[in-house]
Amino acid sequence: MQRRTFIQHTGLLAAAVSASGPAVLASTPAPAAKNKLPKWKGFNLLDFFSPNPAQSRPATREEYFKWMRDWGFDFVRIPIAYPAYLKFDRSRNITPEEVYQIDEQAVERIDNLVAMAHKHGLHVSLNLHRAPGYCINAGFHEPYNLWRDQQAQDAFNFHWNMWAKRYKNTSSDKISFDLVNEPSMREDMNDQHSKSGPVPGEVYRKVAKAAAEAIRKENPKHLVIADGNSGGSTVIPEITDLNIGQSCRGYHPGIISHYKAPWANKDPENLPMPKWPGQVGDKYLSRAMLEEFYKPWIKLVNQGVGVHCGECGCWNKTPHDVFLAWFGDVLDILTSNGIGFALWEFSGSFGVLDSERTDVAYENWHGHKLDRKLLNLMAKY
Template sequence: MPKGLLGQPVTVPVNGLPRWRGFNIQEFYRPPQYHATPERRAALDRDFQWMADWGFNFIRFPMSYPCYLEYDASKGIPITTEETVVFREAAVDAVEETVQLANRHGLHVSLNLHRAPGFCINAGFREPFNLWKDNDAQEAFYTHWAMWAKRLKHYAPELLSFDLVNEPCFKEDMNDQYASTKPIPGDIYRKVAKGCLEVIHRQEAKRLVVADGNHGGALVIPELADLPIGQSCRGYYPHYVSHYRAGWVWKEPDDAPLPVWPGVIDGRKFDRQSLETFYQPWIDLVKRGVGVHCGECGCYNETPHDVFLAWFGDQLDIFTSNGIGWGLWNFRGAFGLLDSGRKDVAYEDWNGHQLDRKLLTLLQSH
């Protein structure tokens, strides 16, 4: 049980979602290719085994929808409206095989559309319509979730949930990596989420459905609070710490101010209290009975390791004290537990991989 400032037990609010703890994987993260070779499947099996052995129970599976279409993104030809709903059976099979593989190790799978028809928070792929403006895009979105709901309807809700779309926001220019964003109007988000909920629950009424927080995962969605939909926050506040020198955030990475924790960055004070203030709306949502999970969290490998661990420890304490689970982005890679490529870590060799033991210990303690 978590302890208060004076060492007294603290009552943890009852969360409407399980306290899943684990990692994001990137098997279908970018078109055009997906990883379904025997060698990659064997490596993924080992990854899942290690996750389970270390005490974790969750993977989030963010997908770019062109990866499982007949459409071939490698040709560089923009996708048409009609092509957005023509599924490739072999790729759909590979997604299901990944779900099965994770489930065999006791891991719950959160299936997520990182890129959905008509929307992705990242640039790099030209959509034929806009999810938040066009009915055709919304109907295509419902078609995807109807397909997944039907295909995977026999999987127990304890083993599989659906996370509708990654980090929704509105961009005037969807092809500009650095375009400013604003929140989706609440009535539009409700319409789209409710449409997905209906097609999913038509196949399995007990399937858990999660909606990412508005404006890139930062804001709770009051318009959804009365629906049987959990909400997913992000563990990236402040970006000065989590995304120091990340090229998809900073046009000029050399202009990023050096992060500290706690302390002053770019004229602003950041500490445990500022974190608690940021997450208070999410904590209030838990207390209202709405399920909350942090679908992504962690820190890019340019942030000094001691700063990362100090900041992340405070963040995980806040999550744990409020019954909120989390998914590190990622398991392997620049945010990861393995092979993160940090220059200031004394890595431990782990079956040919570089293990960040200090990070693992921190994760296991929460």
């Protein structure tokens, strides 16, 4: 709170107490805490999302950052698969030794993307979407398990120390380090639909603490963020004392955000049609369920822990009007509690550009198809 605002509030409160006695003071609700993390808003950029560079998305162009800035956004999250910047024989499974074989040219490409974002005034969150020994997505055979094997944790710390060293002299206003995307315990790391659950709290604490120390060894002021447990959905109480921010998700409920997505549903073609609000299958979907879902995250903000929503959005099979009605409630709940957000993604099936939705009247934007209604909704917050 600025000094002038504080004085104004203090003066008004003193006048009220003077006029009405101590009962007024007793009945005045405590103000909500200010989020320790800025209310950044922006996008995820998937340039380095694939573990195989040959399968990478088209590169983000510098003009995209100018558009983001001009539209009022100030944040990009870069989810990285660590094998994307390694040198190894991709015709076979990676070995533990090869996890340390950094490809300097590949790392420089990531640096270049970061530099473009910084040039246009955007904060960058570097995230290991695939870390040594863990990824919420299948499609790459890990040589060990991040949550069970010290060897994987040592490699994890090595990678984060490397990134922290590269940005040793970069202000936390400009860069942050998001440790690992959407932690969970999956029974079969190679099966996208295998049963999963939360990482045991003491295990998550051990991994996050060691990685944060590896980062802050280079600069004690580096900003560290940890994704929520159970795939990003739940608060991690075990790390609230570690000066680590936490990142929630804006995908609840999945029947809205991931309607017909084959990687999220075993039988994507036989799902009830989403509505918002409304009865969908055996549940009534409404803003009230969202408010309940985000209560622990809002409580975390009020406990003095920084919170940001690192991913949110909706795949392109959900009817557009349903998506926007639901997403408006998500963004309103988050931002009214000082929590910023990043859409998954800028350009692509979840994005504001080129989403390939069949029920949108797109605007032509420099050769791209712009979802202006979605952009306007995001800009509103």
